[in-house]
Amino acid sequence: MEKYAQLVVRSKSVSIDDLFTYKIPEFLLCDLKVGHRVLVPFGQGNKPTEGFVFEINDKSKLEDGKLKQIIDILDENPMLRVEDLELINWMRNRYLCTYMDCINLMYPKGYKLNSYRIINLGDSLRSLSDTDLYIELEKLNNSQKEVVEKVINSKGRLKVDNLESICKNTNEIYKMNKEKLIDLSWAYESKKNEKKICYVSLSMSKEKIDDYIVENKIRVTELQRNILNFLENNDDVEINDLLDLLSVHRQSITSLQKKKLVTLEFKDYYRQPEHIFTQQSKKVKLNEEQISAVQKITSEMFNDDKKPYMINGVTGSGKTEVYMEIIEYALEQGLDSIFLVPEISLTPQVIDRLKNRFGSIVGVFHSKLSEGQRHDVYRAVREGRVRILIGPRSALFAPFNSLGVIIIDEFHEGSYKSEQNPKFSTIEVAKFIGLKNKVSVVLGSATPSVDEYYRAKSGQYNLINIRQRANKKPLPKIEVVDMKKELTNGNKSIFSFRLQEEIKRTVESGNQVILFLNRRGYANFVSCRSCGFLFQCENCDISLTYHKESNTGRCHYCGYEVKIPKKCPECDSEYLKPFGVGTQKIEEELQGIFPNVNILRVDKDNTSKKGSLEEILNKFESGEAQILIGTQMISKGLDFANVTLVGILSADMMLNFPDFKSFESTFQLVTQVSGRAGRAEKEGNVILQTYDTNHYAIRRAINYDFDGFYEDEIKIRKAFGYTPFNNMLSVVISGKNEKTVIESAKNMYNSIVYLLENRGINNFDFILGPNPCSISKIDKNYRWQLLFKDDNIEINLLKGIIKYICITKREVVFRKGVNISIDINPNSVL
Numbered sequence: 001m002e003k004y005a006q007l008v009v010r011s012k013s014v015s016i017d018d019l020f021t022y023k024i025p026e027f028l029l030c031d032l033k034v035g036h037r038v039l040v041p042f043g044q045g046n047k048p049t050e051g052f053v054f055e056i057n058d059k060s061k062l063e064d065g066k067l068k069q070i071i072d073i074l075d076e077n078p079m080l081r082v083e084d085l086e087l088i089n090w091m092r093n094r095y096l097c098t099y100m101d102c103i104n105l106m107y108p109k110g111y112k113l114n115s116y117r118i119i120n121l122g123d124s125l126r127s128l129s130d131t132d133l134y135i136e137l138e139k140l141n142n143s144q145k146e147v148v149e150k151v152i153n154s155k156g157r158l159k160v161d162n163l164e165s166i167c168k169n170t171n172e173i174y175k176m177n178k179e180k181l182i183d184l185s186w187a188y189e190s191k192k193n194e195k196k197i198c199y200v201s202l203s204m205s206k207e208k209i210d211d212y213i214v215e216n217k218i219r220v221t222e223l224q225r226n227i228l229n230f231l232e233n234n235d236d237v238e239i240n241d242l243l244d245l246l247s248v249h250r251q252s253i254t255s256l257q258k259k260k261l262v263t264l265e266f267k268d269y270y271r272q273p274e275h276i277f278t279q280q281s282k283k284v285k286l287n288e289e290q291i292s293a294v295q296k297i298t299s300e301m302f303n304d305d306k307k308p309y310m311i312n313g314v315t316g317s318g319k320t321e322v323y324m325e326i327i328e329y330a331l332e333q334g335l336d337s338i339f340l341v342p343e344i345s346l347t348p349q350v351i352d353r354l355k356n357r358f359g360s361i362v363g364v365f366h367s368k369l370s371e372g373q374r375h376d377v378y379r380a381v382r383e384g385r386v387r388i389l390i391g392p393r394s395a396l397f398a399p400f401n402s403l404g405v406i407i408i409d410e411f412h413e414g415s416y417k418s419e420q421n422p423k424f425s426t427i428e429v430a431k432f433i434g435l436k437n438k439v440s441v442v443l444g445s446a447t448p449s450v451d452e453y454y455r456a457k458s459g460q461y462n463l464i465n466i467r468q469r470a471n472k473k474p475l476p477k478i479e480v481v482d483m484k485k486e487l488t489n490g491n492k493s494i495f496s497f498r499l500q501e502e503i504k505r506t507v508e509s510g511n512q513v514i515l516f517l518n519r520r521g522y523a524n525f526v527s528c529r530s531c532g533f534l535f536q537c538e539n540c541d542i543s544l545t546y547h548k549e550s551n552t553g554r555c556h557y558c559g560y561e562v563k564i565p566k567k568c569p570e571c572d573s574e575y576l577k578p579f580g581v582g583t584q585k586i587e588e589e590l591q592g593i594f595p596n597v598n599i600l601r602v603d604k605d606n607t608s609k610k611g612s613l614e615e616i617l618n619k620f621e622s623g624e625a626q627i628l629i630g631t632q633m634i635s636k637g638l639d640f641a642n643v644t645l646v647g648i649l650s651a652d653m654m655l656n657f658p659d660f661k662s663f664e665s666t667f668q669l670v671t672q673v674s675g676r677a678g679r680a681e682k683e684g685n686v687i688l689q690t691y692d693t694n695h696y697a698i699r700r701a702i703n704y705d706f707d708g709f710y711e712d713e714i715k716i717r718k719a720f721g722y723t724p725f726n727n728m729l730s731v732v733i734s735g736k737n738e739k740t741v742i743e744s745a746k747n748m749y750n751s752i753v754y755l756l757e758n759r760g761i762n763n764f765d766f767i768l769g770p771n772p773c774s775i776s777k778i779d780k781n782y783r784w785q786l787l788f789k790d791d792n793i794e795i796n797l798l799k800g801i802i803k804y805i806c807i808t809k810r811e812v813v814f815r816k817g818v819n820i821s822i823d824i825n826p827n828s829v830l
């Protein structure tokens with residue numbers, strides 16, 4: 001019976017985001033499975049192209065004559081699992097992305113296997129003498145003969161990338177394979193970093209070997225005899241072990257190989273986990289709140305209809321210990337875990353804790369991993385050598401065989417929303433995986449996002465609270481300093497008198513200080529006091545940040561950098577002055593006030609090198625410095641016993657950020673940063689400097705009143721129709737040519753209105769725009785935006801129309817050279 005495959009083809013063009021039907025040739029019928037990567041002829045030139053099988057059907061809507069055939073299967077096992085395909089279909093609908101966008105997540109570029117065929121002589125030809133072989137060859141037809149000759153010329157082991165290269169008619173080759181003229185097998189090669197190890201074994205059974213030596217009059221030295229004896233008693237010996245154990249040279253072995261007594265074989269390098277449950281770090285005794293959190297989750301692990309869990313536990317409440325306990329339980333039950341962190345390079349301490357507890361079955365996924373390393377991690381996961389994977393949002397797609405738990409630590413963090421296609425929400429995807437595959441999904445945070453907390457309150461989560469710090473100490477007291485008053489009292493410094501006093505006291509008593517400022521660089525911007533000239537990025541609609549050490553203005557969006565001249569380029573005056581503060585300036589001023597104190601700084605500018613963040617944090621931990629200054633990078637996950645004072649230098653910078661989530665971010669940051677103080681035996685306190693002492697985000701944060709903040713914030717969200725009450729769908733149209741960008745944006749608006757009017761909709765209040773984005777230019781690209789709220793309209797109808805316009809009708813609606821970016825519930829709408 002004929003069978004057909006529906007497949008996705010890897011192609012650069014978006015407009016072919018569709019399933020294509022191919023005929024499955026008979027010889028592949030048994031082997032081909034859904035999820036297989038295949039080779040297909042595609043396009044007019046029938047270019048061999050990669051495809052991914054989504055469905056296998058008995059019928060086809062198209063006539064047989066019009067269908068092309070699959071050429072071959074590319075990997076032995078399907079790379080995409082059935083559940084991956086299900087997830088892809090769901091994501092495509094949810095995020096209006098393409099099949100390939102999703103496939104690239106699950107089948108990362110780093111995992112390109114180079115597959116090739118190995119052709120040996122088949123059984124019916126292999127053992128023949130040269131003359132007999134010649135006679136047999138003459139019986140074959142020309143193309144068959146050609147193939148066999150090629151195999152013979154390659155010393156009986158021909159390696160080809162695709163079968164067509166040795167015979168146009170690949171069916172012929174399969175036929176020859178069936179008739180045992182040749183022996184066809186698959187081989188794989190990964191491009192990079194796959195470690196292979198050479199193993200030695202006897203080439204025949206030990207009973208036969210002595211006869212063979214005698215019969216063929218082979219001379220064997222005493223050393224070689226030792227080797228053979230050793231191999232008679234041991235299987236699969238690594239060549240290096242053999243050399244060490246018997247103190248022999250490699251030559252002795254290769255000479256045995258030449259005499260066909262031993263075979264050498266390269267096999268994958270397996271790093272076996274030595275002990276799965278070695279307890280290298282001491283396990284803490286969990287307190288009652290922790291135990292009940294663990295019990296709730298583990299007791300339901302095998303339930304089919306469990307809800308996801310949300311752990312709302314104050315900073316330092318021991319959430320990480322709870323996660324580890326859940327992971328350990330899962331392991332004992334044979335289940336694997338994914339542990340997601342907002343940004344892997346910012347969480348060295350968490351990685352250490354997991355590795356110390358679980359040893360070598362912990363794998364780390366990293367955006368900075370090389371292709372080869374990513375590949376290795378995926379393989380290790382597939383083969384069960386890694387059972388716990390810690391990583392950023394992309395680790396969610398690791399191909400575990402029996403996933404039991406997904407943990408999303410600090411789930412409120414913005415990095416869980418992807419900014420690249422597909423622009424997925426990690427939480428949504430995790431919940432989908434959880435639902436479909438009965439995986440326990442655990443979200444944890446001291447400051448849940450308003451969106452997710454709303455869902456928890458409406459019963460979509462099992463909400464678990466941990467209200468006490470693990471050290472049983474109260475949360476650090478937060479003292480507010482009104483910077484307006486500071487100014488009237490004659491203090492022009494960035495540091496209030498109170499903060500200076502507390503820093504002094506803390507340092508003198510041998511404790512440590514963390515100072516937080518949300519902006520790197522030296523100053524915010526440089527402008528002319530005489531004419532108001534402002535140094536701005538040439539490529540972006542952004543003012544340049546001043547960096548003192550290089551005396552340059554730098555764009556934090558595109559990297560553009562320019563020397564700051566002595567005189568104003570506009571009016572020639574010498575009154576150029578940096579305004580605002582960044583971490584560099586803080587460091588400089590602080591060193592001026594405390595000349596004898598050692599200060600460390602952590603921001604993007606000095607941690608881009610791999611390992612540099614760890615280095616600074618280690619120095620701080622060892623007490624080499626008393627003060628650590630940093631940006632968001634130090635706001636979460638850090639656990640230093642000696643830190644008793646945290647200073648938040650300007651809460652207003654976050655508050656005044658022009659985005660609807662800025663109050664929420666402020667509340668979260670203040671809570672998280674404050675949480676770095678007093679985590680062990682010593683009590684901590686916090687000083688928060690602000691010009692806006694009355695803002696509800698500040699007032700609620702200083703009392704650790706999460707529920708109060710939530711109540712304030714949710715009212716505003718409701719009033720404005722923001723998330724979680726509505727989905728917000730943003731379409732950004734960008735391009736180097738401003739005119740075509742504007743035209744495209746207007747075209748899009750008109751097309752949508754037209755299609756909606758056809759469906760009887762006449763009120764378009766839910767569409768905002770088209771307008772230029774708040775940041776109207778980034779990296780020389782002009783940006784326009786259309787924003788949709790689904791309060792008056794069914795989301796699926798809206799999405800259908802947008803997809804139709806942006807993908808199917810793309811070439812009609814949009815001008816050449818514009819990019820379209822669709823984002824469902826974006827983090828920010830700037």
Ligand SMILES: Nc1ncnc2c1ncn2[C@@H]1O[C@H](COP(=O)(O)OP(=O)(O)OP(=O)(O)O)[C@@H](O)[C@H]1O
Nearest residue numbers: 284285286287315316317318319320321470637675
């Ligand atoms: N039951 C316990 N007994 C003793 N110490 C504990 C216990 N639970 C946690 N700790 C310790 O308390 C500190 C804080 O715990 P942990 O880092 O797990 O908290 P967290 O809730 O993840 O913190 P945060 O959200 O603030 O990053 C750690 O040093 C941890 O080892």
Ligand SMILES: [Zn+2]
Nearest residue numbers: 528531568571
């Ligand atoms: Zn000027």
Ligand SMILES: [Zn+2]
Nearest residue numbers: 537540555558
């Ligand atoms: Zn720029």
